Amino acid sequence: MSEFEPKIVGFLCNWCSYAGADKAGSAQKPYPASISLVRVMCSGRVEPEFVLEAFNNGADGVLLLACHPGDCHYKEGNIRALGRHEVVVRILEQLGIEGERFVLEYVSASEGDRFVRLVEDMTDQLRKLGPLQIRR
Amino acid sequence: MENNAQHEGNHGGQGEKLKTSVYFCRCGSNIASRLNENAALLKIECQRDVSKVKAVNLLCSEEGKEFLKNDIMEDRPDRVVIAACSPREHELTFRGVLRDADMNPYLMQMANIREQAVWVTEDIDEATEKAVRLVRAAVSRVQKHEPLEEHEIEVCPDVLIIGAGPAGMKAALSIAQSGRKAVLVEKTPVVGGMPVLYEEIFPNLECGPCMLEPMMDEILHGEYSSNIELLTLSEVDELLGFYGNFVARIRKTPRYVDMDKCIGCAECFEPCPVQVRNTFNFGLDVKKAISFPFLGALPNAPYIDSRKCLRFIGEECTMCRESCPIEGAIAYEQEEEMIERKVGAVLVAVGADLYDPTNIPNLGYGKALGVYTSMEFERLLSSNGPTEGKIKNMGGSPPSSVCIVHCAGSLDENHKEYCSGICCQTAFKFNHMIESQLPGTRIIHLYKELVIPGKDDFSLHHEAKDNPNAEFVRYEDIRDINIYTPGEQENVQVDYRDASGREGSFMADMVVLCMALTPPAGSEELALKLGIPLDSSGFFEELHGRLDSVQSKVKGVYLAGTCRSPMDIQKALDQSMASAGYILSGLVVGRKLEVKPTVAEVDADRCGGCRICVSVCPFKAVEIDGETGKSSVNAVLCQGCGTCVAACPSGAIKGNHFTREEILAEIIGGLR
Ligand SMILES: Cc1cc2nc3c(=O)[nH]c(=O)nc-3n(C[C@H](O)[C@H](O)[C@H](O)COP(=O)(O)OP(=O)(O)OC[C@H]3O[C@@H](n4cnc5c(N)ncnc54)[C@H](O)[C@@H]3O)c2cc1C
Ligand code: FES
Numbered sequence: 001m002s003e004f005e006p007k008i009v010g011f012l013c014n015w016c017s018y019a020g021a022d023k024a025g026s027a028q029k030p031y032p033a034s035i036s037l038v039r040v041m042c043s044g045r046v047e048p049e050f051v052l053e054a055f056n057n058g059a060d061g062v063l064l065l066a067c068h069p070g071d072c073h074y075k076e077g078n079i080r081a082l083g084r085h086e087v088v089v090r091i092l093e094q095l096g097i098e099g100e101r102f103v104l105e106y107v108s109a110s111e112g113d114r115f116v117r118l119v120e121d122m123t124d125q126l127r128k129l130g131p132l133q134i135r136r
Numbered sequence: 137m138e139n140n141a142q143h144e145g146n147h148g149g150q151g152e153k154l155k156t157s158v159y160f161c162r163c164g165s166n167i168a169s170r171l172n173e174n175a176a177l178l179k180i181e182c183q184r185d186v187s188k189v190k191a192v193n194l195l196c197s198e199e200g201k202e203f204l205k206n207d208i209m210e211d212r213p214d215r216v217v218i219a220a221c222s223p224r225e226h227e228l229t230f231r232g233v234l235r236d237a238d239m240n241p242y243l244m245q246m247a248n249i250r251e252q253a254v255w256v257t258e259d260i261d262e263a264t265e266k267a268v269r270l271v272r273a274a275v276s277r278v279q280k281h282e283p284l285e286e287h288e289i290e291v292c293p294d295v296l297i298i299g300a301g302p303a304g305m306k307a308a309l310s311i312a313q314s315g316r317k318a319v320l321v322e323k324t325p326v327v328g329g330m331p332v333l334y335e336e337i338f339p340n341l342e343c344g345p346c347m348l349e350p351m352m353d354e355i356l357h358g359e360y361s362s363n364i365e366l367l368t369l370s371e372v373d374e375l376l377g378f379y380g381n382f383v384a385r386i387r388k389t390p391r392y393v394d395m396d397k398c399i400g401c402a403e404c405f406e407p408c409p410v411q412v413r414n415t416f417n418f419g420l421d422v423k424k425a426i427s428f429p430f431l432g433a434l435p436n437a438p439y440i441d442s443r444k445c446l447r448f449i450g451e452e453c454t455m456c457r458e459s460c461p462i463e464g465a466i467a468y469e470q471e472e473e474m475i476e477r478k479v480g481a482v483l484v485a486v487g488a489d490l491y492d493p494t495n496i497p498n499l500g501y502g503k504a505l506g507v508y509t510s511m512e513f514e515r516l517l518s519s520n521g522p523t524e525g526k527i528k529n530m531g532g533s534p535p536s537s538v539c540i541v542h543c544a545g546s547l548d549e550n551h552k553e554y555c556s557g558i559c560c561q562t563a564f565k566f567n568h569m570i571e572s573q574l575p576g577t578r579i580i581h582l583y584k585e586l587v588i589p590g591k592d593d594f595s596l597h598h599e600a601k602d603n604p605n606a607e608f609v610r611y612e613d614i615r616d617i618n619i620y621t622p623g624e625q626e627n628v629q630v631d632y633r634d635a636s637g638r639e640g641s642f643m644a645d646m647v648v649l650c651m652a653l654t655p656p657a658g659s660e661e662l663a664l665k666l667g668i669p670l671d672s673s674g675f676f677e678e679l680h681g682r683l684d685s686v687q688s689k690v691k692g693v694y695l696a697g698t699c700r701s702p703m704d705i706q707k708a709l710d711q712s713m714a715s716a717g718y719i720l721s722g723l724v725v726g727r728k729l730e731v732k733p734t735v736a737e738v739d740a741d742r743c744g745g746c747r748i749c750v751s752v753c754p755f756k757a758v759e760i761d762g763e764t765g766k767s768s769v770n771a772v773l774c775q776g777c778g779t780c781v782a783a784c785p786s787g788a789i790k791g792n793h794f795t796r797e798e799i800l801a802e803i804i805g806g807l808r
Contacts (some may be wrong), residue, residue, distance in 0.1 A: 009803055014224070022222045025251025033257045033266045036273060036806030037248075038799060039223065044752075045778030045794055053800055058807045074777035075669075075689060075754040084782070116256075 006060035006126035008035040008119070011050065013043045015073035016108045017065035023112030031119045035063070043067070043104075044077025048088045051102055055092075061101045061126045063118065068106040078106070098129055154214035155187045156275055159204060161195035161220035163250055170254035171264040179268045180219075185275050187213065196226050201233050208237040215278040219247040219271045240283035242733070242793055247274035269806055276805025280797040284733035289772070291380030291729045292480040295719055296321065298372055298662070301329020302705050303697030303712040304485035305351050310716040312363035316725070319365045319477050320355070321372055321386055325439040326416075326429050327352050329487050331705055333416065333430070333511070335518040335525060338565040338704070339592040345432055345520075352434045367475065368435065375666050378772045379692025380480045380729045390470035392440035393426075397465040400436035402428070404456035404466065412444045414522070418512045420530055421522035426456045426466075431520040480723040481692045483715050484676055485708075486662065488698035491545040491552060491652040499544060499649055500619035504628045505529065507619060507647040510562055517569055527573055527646075532626075534574050535645030539630050540566055541617065542583035545652035548614060552652040554673055556702040559650035560587050564596035566648060571603055579606040580642060582617060582632060610635040619647055653702040667756040668693050676700050686715045690756055691773055694718060734793040735774035736781055740766045742788035749780035749789060 012018040018039050024031065040046060043066030054062050064085060066078035082104060089099040103122055107115045158180055162168035173191065181189045190207065194200045195218065208216065216239070218230050223246040231241035249267040257263035295311045297304045300322035308318040320327075331337060332352075334344035355364055367388055374385040410425035417430070425445040426438050446453035447468060457466040490509055493501035500507045506529050508516065515521035516528070528534045540563045545551040563581060570577050581600070588597045600606050609632065611617060616633040631641045655674040663670050668688040671677040676695045679687040686694050694715035697708035723729070736758075738749075745765040749758045757773035758780055760766065769780070769789070781791035790796075 007807060009806065018222075019224060022224060022248075022251045025222070025248075025255045028255045030256050030258045033253070033259075033262045036269060036803075037252055038273075038802050038806070040778065040794060040799065042777040042779060045782050045791060045799075047782040047796065049796070050799060050803060054803050054807070057804045074775060074779065077754070077777050077779050080752060080779050080783065 004127055004131060005032065005034045006123055006131070007058055008032075008061045008063055008122060008126070009054040009059045010035050010037045010063040010065060010119070011040055011043065011046045012037050012065045012107075013045075013067060013073070013077070014039055014041050016067035016071060017043070017106075017115070019109035020065070020107040020111045020115045023110060024115045025112075027112050029112060029116045031116045032123045034123070035119055042072065042074045042077035043081035044072070044074065046081060046084070048084060048091065051088050052091070055097060055101070055132060060129075060132045061103070061122055063122055064102070064104045065107045065115070065118070066104065068108055071108065097132065100125060100129065101132065153185065154279060155212070156185050156215040156217065156278065157208070157211060157213040158186055158189045158217045158219060158271060158275065159195060159207075160189055160191040160271075161200070161218065162191060162193050163220060164194060167220070167250050167254050167267075170257075171249075171260060171267055176264045176267050179264075180271050183268075183272055183275055185279055195220055196229055201229070204230070204233050205237040208234065208239055213239075214243065215275075215281065216244040217247060217271060217274045217278055218244060219249045219267065219274070221250040222246075222248045222252075240285075242284040243278070243281050245274040245278040245281065247271045272808060273802045273806035276808075277798050277802035280795065280801045281793075282795075284792055286733055287731050288728035289380060289731060291723050291727075292382075292478050293317075293723045293725045294319065294477070294479045296372070296375075296382065296384045296477060296479040296482045298482070298484050299323075299329070299486040299697070299699070300327040300355075300366070300368075301485060301487045301697060301708070302331055302348065302351070303487070303708040304329070304483065305348075305355055306709050307483050307485065307696060307712040307716045308364050309351065309354055309358075309360065310713060311719065312360035314720055315363065316720075317363050317365065319367065319384070319386075319479065321370045322366070322368050323371050323486075324429070325368050325391060326433040326435070327355065327366065327368070328434065330511070332433070333518060333521075334514050335521075336565060336569060338561045338596060341565065341568065341596075344518075349434075356435055365477075366435070369439065370475075372662070372665060373474070375482065378770050379690075380723060380772060382479050382482060382692065384477050384479055384482070386475045386477065388473045388475055390442070390467075390472060391437070392442065392445075392467055392470050393437050394465050394467045394470075395435055395437045397462050398437040399462060399465075400428075400438070401461065402438070403461060404438065404459050407455040407459045409453065409455060410444050410446060412441050417515045417522045418509070420512060420515060430518075481694065481719045482666065483694045483696060483712070483719070484662070484666065484668070484688070484699055485695075485697045485712060486656050486659065486699045488653040488702065489656045491654045493544065493649050493651055495551060496545060496614055498615060498618050499541065500621075500628060500647070501649060504619055504621040504647070505626065506532075506535070506628055506645060507649065510559070510566075510648060510650045513566060513648045517566075527570060529646060535577060536574075537578035537580070537642070537644045538566075538570055538646045538648060539580045539582065539619075539642070539644040540648045540650065542581060542650050543585060543652075544614060544649045547584055548652075551614075552654065552673065554652075554702065555585065555587055556650075556653040557587065558653065558702060558704050561593055561596065561704065563648075563650050564600045567600040567603060567606055568596055571605070576605055579603065580630070580644065581606065581608045582611055582630075583608065584611060584614075609640070653698060656699060659699065666690070666693055686711050686718065689754060691775075692722075729772065731771045732776065733771075734776045735771045735791075736769045736776070736778065737790045737792060738767050738769055739788045739790065740764065740768070742786045743767055743784075744786050744788070746785060748783050748785065752779050752783045754779070 519525035696711035
């Protein structure tokens with residue numbers, strides 16, 4: 001049996017994380033192909049609904065990547081994102097979805113390697129958890 | 137140009153469908169060689185909503201852009217997807233092409249198949265699949281795109297400058313020289329800031345007033361002075377509006393001397409019966425209730441200290457008016473005025489203060505005689521100061537030993553964590569001036585760190601190091617120093633433990649405390665009025681510490697000088713010129729201000745007036761309308777981060793170009 005390839009939706013802020021993913025790209029560092037990246041201007045733009053809809057539409061995990069604390073291009077969008085992350089994790093758990101399926105991390109524009117590692121780690125973690133069970 | 141897999145849209149009668157063209161860039165061989173192109177094109181072509189796919193060798197080349205433009209003009213698609221590199225690289229390029237092709241530039245979406253698919257996926261089939269998936273997400277998103285219009289607004293090119301220290305003055309002059317109007321608001325009766333109080337200025341030991349006088353003269357009487365409106369004894373009370381269109385309300389307190397009439401003859405000082413402590417000499421001496429702050433102060437007109445003048449505490453005294461040779465120059469009838477000025481930009485240059493030495497009681501300030509702050513010592517050195525430049529204790533004799541405490545309150549987690557940057561140089565300037573006036577004086581430097589960067593600043597340090605009468609003792613913690621007057625003695629005793637733990641003690645006739653520079657008094661209040669934030673140390677916070685250190689977080693409000701961070705005069709002036717540059721290039725006479733459409737917009741019908749958006753906006757761009765109680769976003773101030781959009785509990789805010797529908801379509805398109 002071939003290994004389970006978890007589907008991940010990644011929300012990346014334009015200024016640091018998306019640039020970090022581009023960095024991994026130009027350095028040609030391979031990472032699991034089953035992630036789809038969605039660009040937002042700031043991690044603070046990500047609404048709980050986006051995360052829930054991602055799960056609802058077949059994602060096994062959601063990765064929200066922001067600028068490091070203090071580095072947000074818009075000052076504190078990543079702090080908002082952090083607050084919302086906590087809330088969404090609680091909602092997910094209420095719905096019977098493991099909180100570990102929604103991860104918030106920080107990636108700077110130069111951290112291509114870190115971006116790759118985070119995608120790999122998340123993929124490993126989701127493999128352990130297995131495919132998301134609740135599907136409508 | 138080679139076109140593969142061309143396919144004209146035919147959507148089986150679904151008339152509402154948008155004609156969507158996908159342009160697939162091979163990026164030389166960068167993309168083409170790492171996936172199965174034919175398979176990819178075929179799969180893209182079959183995607184719902186795709187009308188046609190065209191592969192192009194290098195879409196960002198001149199030839200590629202020309203092709204894209206012509207193809208769009210010929211074909212008139214409703215939506216365009218460009219499958220190529222990162223939008224961070226070429227989104228603006230392709231938006232430009234759409235504009236040239238007469239198509240709204242926001243009806244395009246890029247699929248980043250180079251950085252996110254072919255360059256990071258080793259298996260060629262997987263790379264093909266992923267590229268197709270990214271295109272699907274983009275196609276699905278672009279269906280939801282809306283045409284967005286850039287628009288323009290009129291702006292006022294005039295500038296409000298707060299603080300007439302070196303930074304504020306320099307900026308006012310540059311603005312005035314360009315033919316614009318500068319409103320220069322200064323809270324004290326004089327211009328020049330801190331440095332007019334110094335006898336000499338490091339690193340070259342120029343005379344302070346002489347260095348600044350030409351600048352001050354130009355402001356008051358120069359070729360462009362008519363473009364500068366100087367308001368002394370004034371403070372900004374309120375700032376309304378936004379970049380390009382601010383309205384400032386300025387509170388001007390009376391000088392009780394008509395600056396247009398007064399010739400500065402000083403005849404009125406002598407007859408005045410009231411003495412007050414001179415705050416410009418930090419209370420070291422007294423002056424009359426009507427007087428100059430110090431000799432040579434500009435503008436050259438005295439002011440009346442209304443807290444002490446007899447007239448203003450209920451007695452009928454007209455001594456100064458009687459002695460004045462000019463009719464109407466003494467103007468008791470002046471009243472506080474509220475002045476309103478329209479400006480396009482604001483520069484904050486309110487300088488700094490010294491950290492209060494009584495916060496470190498072991499330094500003996502205010503208790504032991506002969507302990508001065510660095511600013512007070514500057515006044516003792518100054519020929520227009522309380523001792524006319526003679527280094528001596530007030531009422532006493534010249535010292536034979538002076539202790540200079542560096543880093544007092546700086547680099548200290550119990551006080552100010554930062555290095556104040558100017559104290560070492562100040563201390564070495566003092567070392568030089570003491571040695572030249574009183575050769576042979578013992579000078580003991582107590583320091584924590586020595587910070588002497590830059591190409592000019594080493595010479596004074598060398599001079600101090602080479603001075604045989606100067607001693608250097610390094611301490612670790614300011615609490616290891618104890619300064620006090622023992623018993624009945626005149627001079628002070630300094631006990632210390634040095635950095636290696638050794639204890640010592642000496643007597644000194646004078647102690648100078650190089651206190652940390654702090655944000656100026658009242659900065660919190662001012663920040664609130666201007667709607668700009670302070671940083672964790674209380675200084676005015678920059679938009680970006682490296683890239684945009686003279687812009688505040690609010691568009692159109694700039695920062696220069698020590699109100700931003702401790703710095704010397706050179707840096708303060710550099711920053712003031714940088715701010716002037718931003719202002720002159722951003723607000724151009726006769727040019728309107730471009731307003732980006734990628735901002736947040738409130739649907740008033742859905743807004744519940746909960747104010748969450750106001751509280752989360754980092755740029756003060758969201759306001760609640762006093763009458764309707766609904767929020768609205770100022771498109772000039774909004775930076776398009778989308779934080780309010782995500783925070784709104786009623787879903788009433790739309791983030792243009794990153795709408796809920798667009799993002800959801802992209803998420804779902806990528807998962808399908
Ligand atoms: C003891 C000492 C010695 C120094 N010696 C030197 C030296 O030799 N060489 C050197 O390069 N640097 C020296 N410095 C540093 C120098 O003083 C600063 O770099 C310089 O003053 C910065 O200029 P500024 O215009 O930013 O601020 P300031 O000179 O502080 O001017 C700010 C102005 O704003 C006004 N203001 C404040 N609040 C308001 C308000 N709310 N509304 C309106 N106006 C307001 C103030 O009254 C003042 O006029 C020294 C500093 C100290 C403490
Ligand atoms: S811009 Fe990166 S988190 Fe806000």
